[in-house]
Amino acid sequence: MPETPVPGHGLHERFLRGLARAPGGTAIRVDAESLTFEEAHDLALRRAGALRALAPEGPRSVAVLADKSVTAYVGILAALYAGATVVPLNPRFPAERTRRMLTTARVSAVVADPVGRAALAETELALPVLDEAAPARPLDAPADVLPSDIAYVLFTSGSTGRPKGVPMTHGANAHYFDLLDRRYDFGPDDVFSQNVGLNFDCAMFELFCAWGNGAPVHAIPAAAHRDLPAFFAERRMTVWFSTPSGIAFIRRMGGLAPGAMPTLRWSFFAGEALLAEDAADWQAAAPGSHVENLYGPTELTITVTGHRWSPGTSPAKTVNGVVPIGTVHEGHDHVLLDEAGEPADEGELCITGPQMTPGYLDEEDNAGRFLDRDGRRWYRTGDRVRRLPDGELVYLGRLDAQVQIQGFRVELAEVDHTVRQCAGVQNAATVTRPAPGGGLELVVYYTGERVAPAVLRRELSAHLPEAMLPKTFRHVAEFPLNSNRKVDRGRLAREAAALSDTLP
Structure with a gap:
């Protein structure tokens, strides 16, 4: 039977849920500029209509080529509302790299700020760019999507000398965010950071965890990192997300004094190995916050494991001073394979389940990254992992380079x-x-x-x-x-x- 739209499976429906919970609440804040959920929704519908006008048959994929800004955030929503695949790109990447990603993703329209427009011009690609000021008939409602439809494409570094496009489905994201809704107690009173680059998959965590719970996301300006405790106090920030390397910089700026960040309720770290020393210092600076170490390749929808730091028990589980990555999300199977390809308590982490990508945009990139085992397809993470006696996993390093x-x-x-x-x-x-x-x-x-x-x-x-x-x-x-x-x-x-x- 043909696949049909499933209510609740569209990534944009996270925003609609937040709209229902807090229509007059702030959804987006960038410096002094802000939009409520109602304002962002209406603006996204108008811009989705404009995107449809740029490609009468419907935009296949829409690049958002912009710095963190209202243009970027509403552009992501507008593309999703139009039923298109979102391709978030960094406008400050080299022109050759940007051109390759635009071409690989078969982008049919672009949402760009002034920096993005200049970057697009350098690629010499003739792609239509959304004119935010042009009149357009807004959509009556966001487009219906299928669980198997691609919500977004993100690019990772490729061993062949070119970036690899990773498509992620609406269905994979639905599983992921449903799990997070059950794991965390986010609500409209929370204030989320939007700290990582929009081309980094963890930005999706920041945006759609916040929006799905009627909470605002605040873009973090670079200058704020020099006195993060003061910024948190001003904004009443409750949810933080960054790579672990950010902790060292904040420490150098004097931001990790005990009790310096009392408003935080949740602190998430992903993208690199989290050191126990850093986790302990952050916990001391944010004593009211849960601190979590998250792990997951882009190919497995943002993060697929998590370990909640406990000062009493976590240090004893560290290996080489690195905090465990925790247990694999429910609904998934995993196996550690040794050099002979046999299951072991230490080896390459392979995972299968609903958060897995259907495969790279370029089929040639699939070679060696997936494994057929027990009649199922598994993603080979390339990460060497050890299983602890209690079932938690610890990251030991990359098998490759x-x-x-x-x-x-x-x-x-x-x-x-x-x-x-x-x-x-x-x-x-x-x-x-x-x-x-x-x-x-x-x-x-x-x-x-x-x-x-x-x-x-x-x-x-x-x-x-x-x-x-x-x-x-x-x-x-x-x-x-x-x-x-x-x-x-x-x-x-x-x-x-x-x-x-x-x-x-």
């Missing part, structure tokens, strides 16, 4: 590939080392001609986002090899940890 830099997934092979395109470079090997403020940073070893670091950075900045730009470049005559005659990246990483930033 994928790392997290400032919450941004980076394939070291993609950095290698891009460096090799630089004039004079013959080959490249990228490794990580601890960053001074916490987290990781990239160090590139390369062969060929010696090139000034400034020249390499300038070339790479045209192709890679800021988070993927190496901090240090080291010229070598040849790479060290291990016993298997492969580049000894372990040795390079150890050397990188001892390098000075001033070395060429």
Whole structure:
């Protein structure tokens, strides 16, 4: 039988639920500008009508190419209301990367702020851009969608030297947010941060957890991080979300004094390994807050495990000082596979269930990322995980060369590939080392001609986002090899940890 729309399965219905709970309440605040749920809903219907007018057959996918702004937030809603797939993009990425993502996602219309319009012009793609001032007949109601329809596409770093498009369905998000509704006690009186970039999947957590409960999201300006406790006090912030590396910066700014953030009720961290020391310091600074370590690849709908930090029990569960990632969401199965592909208590984490992507936009990217087992399709996370006696999982590291830099997934092979395109470079090997403020940073070893670091950075900045730009470049005559005659990246990483930033 053909699939039919299922009430409650559309991602945009999260906003409609919030509209019903708090129609006159604030839905969006950006600096001094704000919109109520009613105002945002009416504006989204008008802009959805305008998007329909741009593509009479109905927009297939709509890119939101904008900084965190009313234009961006209403643009996301408008695209969903129009029945289109949302493609959130960072307008400050290199033009070549943006062009590739727009093309791969088959974007048929663009919502852009001034920065986004300039970025789109640099791609030289002739795509229609929504004119917010142009008159348009608003939609009477948001479009119906199927659970299998794609709600949004997000791009992750790809080992082939190009970003991978990850489509996520309305049905996957419905399962996810239904679970979160049962796990957390969010309500209209909460105030949510909107801290991460809109092209980062955790932004969906911030937006649709808030909107689904009639609560506002407040865009966090960069300057606020210099005195986060004061910003929280001013806004009466109750729900915070960031990558763990943000904790180190806030500590340096003096923001982690005991009791400094008394208004927080929930604090979420994801995108990188959370250190027990950081979790403990945050808990002390926000004594009234639950602190959770969340884990999940984009391919499994934002997050798929969670561990609630407990000062009394969590420290004993850490491995290498890293907080556990918790248990896998209900409705899913998981298995840890050892090097022989057999189930074990330590190995690669593989998961199957309703939060899994149907597959990458480019079918070639599916190779090696999915596993057929027991008559089901499983997603291979590439993460090495250990199961504790109580069933919780702890993250041990990547099986491959994928790392997290400032919450941004980076394939070291993609950095290698891009460096090799630089004039004079013959080959490249990228490794990580601890960053001074916490987290990781990239160090590139390369062969060929010696090139000034400034020249390499300038070339790479045209192709890679800021988070993927190496901090240090080291010229070598040849790479060290291990016993298997492969580049000894372990040795390079150890050397990188001892390098000075001033070395060429």
